[in-house]
Every structure is written in C-alpha cells, then in structure tokens.
Amino acid sequence: MRKAAGTLRPLILICDDELPLRELIKAALGDRYRYIEAGDASEAEAAMDQNPEAIVLDVMLPGKSGIDFLSELRSGADDTPPVVVVSAWQSPADEKAALGAGADAFVGKPFDPEDLAAVVEGLIAA
Numbered sequence: 001m002r003k004a005a006g007t008l009r010p011l012i013l014i015c016d017d018e019l020p021l022r023e024l025i026k027a028a029l030g031d032r033y034r035y036i037e038a039g040d041a042s043e044a045e046a047a048m049d050q051n052p053e054a055i056v057l058d059v060m061l062p063g064k065s066g067i068d069f070l071s072e073l074r075s076g077a078d079d080t081p082p083v084v085v086v087s088a089w090q091s092p093a094d095e096k097a098a099l100g101a102g103a104d105a106f107v108g109k110p111f112d113p114e115d116l117a118a119v120v121e122g123l124i125a126a
Contacts, residue, residue, distance in 0.1 A: 009034050010124050013052035015044040015069070016086070017061050021109075025056055025086070028113030029120055041069035048073070052081050054124050056116075059087040059098065067101045074102035082123035086111060 012029060014022045015038040022037050029035075036052060038044035041064035044057070059066040066085060073080050082105075085098040090108035098106045105119045 010053040011036060011050060012120065013038060013044060013047050013050075013055045013081075015039075015041070015047075015055065015061070015066065016058040018058075021058070024113070025116065028111075028116045029056075030117065032121075040064070041066065044069055054081050054120055055083045056120065057083055057085050057103075059085060059089055059094070067097060070098070070101045070103060082126070084116070084119055084123065086116070 009031075010033050012033045013036050014025050016022050016025070017039050019039075026035055036047045036050055038047050040061045044055070057066045057070060061069070066087075070083055070085070073083070080102075083103050084105045084107055085103040086107045086109060087094060087098065088109040095106045104123055107116055107119060
C-alpha cells in the first residue's frame, strides 16, 4: 500500500468522463479522502505521478477504455494502487474482463453510495 506521509487523508483518483458521476463518487466517499479527477485515460495517466492510494475507474471513457488503461497500469509497475472499476456494463463477462485486467473490485452502476464507500475503504485498509 502507498501510504501518504503524515496525517494527510488518502488521495483517490476518480476517472470518469461524466462530471456528475465524479461528483457523486466524491459525495459517496465523503471527506475522509482527498481527490484528483480525470475525465479520460490520458488525464488519469498524468495523475499517476501524484501517487493516488486508490483509483475509482469507469470502463467507458473517450479514447482509451478504462480496461486498457488498467491493463497498461498493471503491466507497467509492481507497486500500483488498488483499482475499483465502476461500470454500467454489469454482465459476468464484463466483471471478469475488469478483474482479469487487474481490478481489485467491480461495482455496477447505478451503485449504492455506501457499498462503494465500503469497497474503497476496504481496499485502502488492506
């Protein structure tokens, strides 16, 4: 786990192309965390230099998909943060693809805010 120094709240990267969904995710997770936002995979790649302690990642992004970003992230470094894939695509095959690409958890949209918060909290605590 990549713990921030001092008493800083953990930094979460939220990557979703829809601003209202990024806002909903932040509201669901609350003020226990600090946030950096990305609207697509290239912005998420650039945000990785800030060492987020977890990533909440949408599958459907403009340009490179969330699954492609995740696959590249996992193949590029040994110490990567936990990733929760949040997707409107909820078939068993979609969940399997996300987990196969390296996701630590999969949450379908629409999601229960308390469920998402519990998943993220559990991954950061692990």
